[in-house]
Amino acid sequence: MKVDTRDLISITEASSKGVSKLVTDAEAGRPQVLLRNNKAVAAVVDISSIERLQRLDELEDDLRLLSIALVRAAADSGRRYDLDEVLAEAGIDPDSLDDE
Structure with a gap:
């Protein structure tokens, strides 16, 4: 979405226009970008x-x-590992898992 530089307005100017005017412009396809200290901080779209x-x-x-x-x-190599294989490789006894 491109914003026309004429649609960049200060918060003070936006306040004086009123919310209704900002919404009407946005509905008409003219988004309003609000500036505070020359920095874009919000938009009405x-x-x-x-x-x-x-x-x-x-x-x-x-x-x-x-x-x-x-x-x-x-x-993916296609190789799949059985749980018992993984536990054996990690040195974990499968029976010890039931204790918890």
Whole structure:
């Protein structure tokens, strides 16, 4: 989403415009970026923009998981280990696990 520099407003200016005007502008597709000490600190945007950002977050998470799965699949030797093998390699008596 590109923001027009005319939509950068100070918090003081936003207060004088009023919430209703900020919301009307956002609904019309003009997000308002609020500045405090010339630093962007908040934005008033329409709901569809928020929904889009949430969907992008979900897709980013999905892509991260997919990349992990692909790396694991590429590195998988196919070898599987029996629990008794692992315990023996670690020097753990399987019967001692029942005591806890």
